[in-house]
Amino acid sequence: MFTNKTMNIVNIMNKIKMKQYRYFLDKSSKKFVCPKCQKRTFVKYYDFETQGYLSDDFGRCDRETNCRYHNSPKGLICGAFEVKEARQSYHDFDLVKKSCRNHKSNNLIKFLETIFTIDEVREVVSKYFIGTSMFWGGATIFWQIDNEQKVRHGKVMLFNQNTGKRMKKEDGKAYISSIRSLLKLKDFNIKQCLFGLHLVGEENKKTIAIVESEKTAIIMSIFKPELIWLATGMKSGFNFELLKPIIKYKIVAFPDKCEYDDWLKKAIELNNIGFKIIVNDWLEHTDFAKGTDLADVYINSLID
Numbered sequence: 001m002f003t004n005k006t007m008n009i010v011n012i013m014n015k016i017k018m019k020q021y022r023y024f025l026d027k028s029s030k031k032f033v034c035p036k037c038q039k040r041t042f043v044k045y046y047d048f049e050t051q052g053y054l055s056d057d058f059g060r061c062d063r064e065t066n067c068r069y070h071n072s073p074k075g076l077i078c079g080a081f082e083v084k085e086a087r088q089s090y091h092d093f094d095l096v097k098k099s100c101r102n103h104k105s106n107n108l109i110k111f112l113e114t115i116f117t118i119d120e121v122r123e124v125v126s127k128y129f130i131g132t133s134m135f136w137g138g139a140t141i142f143w144q145i146d147n148e149q150k151v152r153h154g155k156v157m158l159f160n161q162n163t164g165k166r167m168k169k170e171d172g173k174a175y176i177s178s179i180r181s182l183l184k185l186k187d188f189n190i191k192q193c194l195f196g197l198h199l200v201g202e203e204n205k206k207t208i209a210i211v212e213s214e215k216t217a218i219i220m221s222i223f224k225p226e227l228i229w230l231a232t233g234m235k236s237g238f239n240f241e242l243l244k245p246i247i248k249y250k251i252v253a254f255p256d257k258c259e260y261d262d263w264l265k266k267a268i269e270l271n272n273i274g275f276k277i278i279v280n281d282w283l284e285h286t287d288f289a290k291g292t293d294l295a296d297v298y299i300n301s302l303i304d
């Protein structure tokens with residue numbers, strides 16, 4: 001006969017085998033910012049099914065006497081384990097150098113040459129290591145190189161050489177890929193960083209400006225060279241993980257039109273844990289269309 005306790009253990013083992021459990025608390029050393037007390041004492045829930053963390057509000061604060069925040073997902077929770085993260089991979093820098101060679105056929109660079117001088121374009125091409133991929137004929141590679149000069153990711157996008165806008169396929173989807181998929185690197189674990197992060201260093205004390213798109217960062221660095229222009233690469237990229245390496249710097253964020261509220265909310269959270277971010281609201285108070293970014297405005301002002 002099983003005692004009650006043994007019976008429980010047997011049940012739990014069976015449930016694990018049957019994968020009825022979906023979530024568990026990740027007790028590895030990775031701590032996040034607690035949504036309640038804003039300290040880095042927050043343990044997040046991990047989802048077996050999606051193989052990733054749940055959103056930032058699901059988890060438990062380790063400050064059991066002072067904060068006690070605990071928000072658990074609905075569903076079977078299987079205690080606390082450690083998530084071992086796969087080791088991060090890097091691309092060889094030679095790949096970057098090679099990709100910077102045939103920039104004459106790069107659509108984005110051709111577009112930049114219609115607005116700026118050859119010298120100005122040449123300077124940003126080498127500053128941001130703007131690469132060219134012949135995969136779609138004239139596509140651009142935005143290399144994500146971190147502040148240790150390690151190459152984390154290569155994002156491949158196709159632009160129209162006359163308008164500078166992104167090209168779309170017949171099904172309406174944009175041309176976008178990565179060096180990892182183009183080279184079919186199966187075991188390559190991408191951990192993204194801010195685009196342009198390699199320009200940030202101890203010797204460079206300039207204020208940092210953050211925008212969403214890589215193209216905007218590049219263009220704005222010609223218009224406003226007194227700032228270091230970085231890009232999040234995606235709307236959701238304005239977050240702690242990506243901004244962590246620049247916590248010591250003065251930061252001005254320039255969200256796209258209609259993204260101001262989201263970025264402001266995030267900036268307030270981040271400033272509470274030591275960041276110095278100002279969110280610029282100029283674009284938000286203009287009549288420009290949703291999604292307009294700073295580079296669009298500057299370029300328009302040249303044409304008008």
Ligand SMILES: [Zn+2]
Pocket residue numbers: 034035036037038039041061062063067068069
């Ligand atoms: Zn807390």
